[in-house]
Amino acid sequence: MPIVAGVDSSTQSVKVVLRDADTGELVAQASEPHPDGTEVDPKAWEVALESALAKVDQYKIDAISIAGQQHGMVALDKNGEVLRKALLWNDTRSANAAEELNREIPDIHIRTGSRLVASFTASKVRWLYDAEPDNANRLAAVALPHDWLSWRLSSSKNLDSLFTDRSDASGTGYFNPETNTYDLEIMAKVRNGKSAFLAPRVLKPNEFGGETTSGVPIAAGAGDNAGAALGLGAKVGDLVISLGTSGTAFAVSANPTKDPTGEVAGFADATGNFLPLACTLNAAKVFASIAKMLNISLDEFSELALSAKSGAGGIRLLPHFDGERTPNRPNARGNFSGITSENLTRENLARAAIEGVVAGMVYAANSLKREGFLPMRILLIGGAAKSLAVQEITAEMFTSVIHLPDAGEYVADGAARQAAWALSGKNEIPNWQHGNLKSIQPKSGEKELVENYLELISNA
Numbered sequence: 001m002p003i004v005a006g007v008d009s010s011t012q013s014v015k016v017v018l019r020d021a022d023t024g025e026l027v028a029q030a031s032e033p034h035p036d037g038t039e040v041d042p043k044a045w046e047v048a049l050e051s052a053l054a055k056v057d058q059y060k061i062d063a064i065s066i067a068g069q070q071h072g073m074v075a076l077d078k079n080g081e082v083l084r085k086a087l088l089w090n091d092t093r094s095a096n097a098a099e100e101l102n103r104e105i106p107d108i109h110i111r112t113g114s115r116l117v118a119s120f121t122a123s124k125v126r127w128l129y130d131a132e133p134d135n136a137n138r139l140a141a142v143a144l145p146h147d148w149l150s151w152r153l154s155s156s157k158n159l160d161s162l163f164t165d166r167s168d169a170s171g172t173g174y175f176n177p178e179t180n181t182y183d184l185e186i187m188a189k190v191r192n193g194k195s196a197f198l199a200p201r202v203l204k205p206n207e208f209g210g211e212t213t214s215g216v217p218i219a220a221g222a223g224d225n226a227g228a229a230l231g232l233g234a235k236v237g238d239l240v241i242s243l244g245t246s247g248t249a250f251a252v253s254a255n256p257t258k259d260p261t262g263e264v265a266g267f268a269d270a271t272g273n274f275l276p277l278a279c280t281l282n283a284a285k286v287f288a289s290i291a292k293m294l295n296i297s298l299d300e301f302s303e304l305a306l307s308a309k310s311g312a313g314g315i316r317l318l319p320h321f322d323g324e325r326t327p328n329r330p331n332a333r334g335n336f337s338g339i340t341s342e343n344l345t346r347e348n349l350a351r352a353a354i355e356g357v358v359a360g361m362v363y364a365a366n367s368l369k370r371e372g373f374l375p376m377r378i379l380l381i382g383g384a385a386k387s388l389a390v391q392e393i394t395a396e397m398f399t400s401v402i403h404l405p406d407a408g409e410y411v412a413d414g415a416a417r418q419a420a421w422a423l424s425g426k427n428e429i430p431n432w433q434h435g436n437l438k439s440i441q442p443k444s445g446e447k448e449l450v451e452n453y454l455e456l457i458s459n460a
Contacts, residue, residue, distance in 0.1 A: 001022060003018050003020065004061070004062060004417075005056075005061045005063070005065070005416060005419065006064075006065055006067070006413055008067050008227065009045050009069065010411070012245070014031065016055075016412060017029045017416050018061065019416045019432075021062065023432065023433070024434075028059060029056070029412075030056050034048040038090050038091035039085045041082070042082055042145070045149055061216050062423060063216065063419040063420070064153070064217075064419055065218065066153070066218075067224055067414060069088065070223040071124075071171045072086050073144075074086045074144065075135060076140055076159065080141075080159055089246075091124070093127060094123035094127035095123070098116040101123065108186065112174065113170065113176075113177050113257060113258055114259070114265040115260065117325055121142065121171065122174050122186070123173065125142055125197070129194055136194060137194075137195070139197050142199060143164075144172070144200075144223075146223070147168065150163065151210075154212060155210065155211060160198070161210060162199075162201065164199075164201070164220070165202065165222050165270060166205070166268040167226030167267060167270045168222060170223075171265070177266060177268035180202060180268075182202075205220060205270055205272060206219075206421045206422045207422060217423070219415075219418050220418065222418060223270075225248055225277055226414070227410070228411045229270070229275060230271065230415075230429075231411060231412070231413030232410050232414070232434060237252070238376065239373070240378075241402075243361070243380070243385055244382040244383050246282070247357065248278070248279045249277070249279075249364035250267075250277035252269060252273055252274075256276075257276040257372070276373060280324060280357075282319045282320060282321050283357055283360075285322075286353055286356070287301060287354065287357070287384060287387075294346055302390070304346055305354050306388065306389045308345070310355075312348040312349075313340075314340070316336070316352060316452070318334050319353070321333065324360075336349075354387075358397045359450060359456075362450055362453070363453075363454055378398060378400055379437075380402045391404060391440045397449070399450075400442065405436075406436055
C-alpha cells in the first residue's frame with residue numbers, strides 16, 4: 001500500500017502522521033517540540049521535523065505534504081540564508097505598518113479578501129523595510145513557515161524553487177484568492193519603493209512542487225486552518241471552531257468574502273473553495289494561565305468551571321491577555337469585571353474564563369455571518385475541545401448543537417490527505433473515512449449572557 005506523510009508545523013511543535021494513501025488508515029505518528037514565542041529561528045522547525053521523521057523512518061513514504069502556521073515571515077537573502085528570526089502570526093510589532101498599508105491601499109480587502117492586521121505577512125515585511133534597513137537591503141525572498149520547510153526538505157535549494165499553495169498564500173496580504181495570483185502593485189507598496197523580493201510560486205491544490213533528496217515527491221502543502229478543514233472532511237456550510245493556543249472560527253464557503261472591517265480574513269482553502277476566518281489571539285492559553293493562578297491542573301480547572309452556575313455569579317472575563325486580533329486591538333489587555341466579595345470564588349473564576357473565551361468565538365462567528373455565511377453545522381476542535389466544560393459551555397453560548405470529531409491531528413491529517421490527492425493524479429480528493437461525530441446538545445440557551453459579553457467585547 002502507498003503511504004503518505006502529513007506534517008503539522010505549529011507554533012509549539014511538529015507533528016507527523018503516516019496514512020494509507022487509499023483508505024486514510026493511520027499507520028504511524030510522531031511529534032517533536034520546538035521553541036514557541038513570537039520570534040523564532042526557523043532552524044528549530046527544521047531540526048524538529050527531521051527528528052519527528054526519524055521516529056517513523058522504518059516506513060517507506062511515497063509522498064509528503066507540510067501544513068504550517070500561517071502568516072509568519074521567513075526573510076531570506078540571495079543565498080537562501082535566513083536574515084533574522086522569523087516573525088510569527090502572534091507578533092504584533094507590525095500593527096502600525098498594517099494600518100499604514102490599509103490607508104495606502106483602501107481597496108485591499110477587495111483585492112485580497114482581507115484588510116491587514118499585524119498578523120499578516122505583508123505587515124511584517126513593511127515593518128522590516130522600515131525598521132531594519134540593513135536586513136531589507138539584503139532581502140531576496142519571503143517565505144511562510146510551511147513554504148520554507150517544504151523548500152528545506154526538497155533537493156533544490158534555489159530561491160526560484162520555493163513553492164506554496166493558495167491557502168497559505170492568501171494569508172500574506174498580497175495575494176488574490178479569486179485569481180490565484182500575487183498582486184504586484186500591493187507588493188510594491190509593501191516594499192515602499194525599495195528593492196523587490198521574491199514570493200514562492202503558487203501550486204494547484206493537488207500538485208507536487210519538488211522532491212526530497214531521496215526522491216519522495218513533496219505536495220503543495222497548506223496553511224494550518226485549511227489543512228485542518230481538509231483533515232476533518234469539512235464541507236461547504238461547515239463552521240469550525242478551533243480552540244488551541246489561539247482561537248479560530250473558520251468556514252468552508254463556495255464564495256469569497258471581502259470584509260471592509262478586517263475582522264474576517266478572506267482566505268482560500270486547500271481544495272479550490274474559500275475559507276473565511278476570524279481569529280482571536282487568546283484561547284487555551286487563557287485557561288492555562290487561570291489554572292496556573294489557581295494552582296490546579298487543567299482537568300481540575302474544567303471540573304471547577306462545571307461546578308459553577310452559568311454566568312459565573314456575574315463575573316466577566318475579557319480575555320485579551322496578549323492584545324487581540326478579532327476585534328483588532330493589538331495593544332488591548334484582559335480584565336475581570338463584576339467581582340464582589342460574594343461571587344469571588346475559584347469556581348466562578350474558572351467558569352468566567354471559559355465563558356469569556358467562548359464569547360470571543362461567538363463574536364468571531366458573528367463576523368462570518370455578517371459577511372453572508374450561514375452555518376449548517378458547527379464543529380469544535382483543538383486541544384481545549386477535550387474539556388467537558390468547554391464542550392458544554394460552547395454549546396450553551398452558541399445555543400446550538402456542537403459536533404465534536406474524534407480526537408486527531410487534523411492539520412497533519414489534512415496534509416496527508418493532500419499528499420494522497422497529488423499522488424493519485426486524479427481531480428477528486430481521496431474519500432477517506434473521518435471517524436465519528438459526538439453531538440453536544442445545549443442544556444440551556446444563554447442568550448442574555450452572550451449579549452452581555454458581545455457588548456463588553458465591542459465596547460472594550
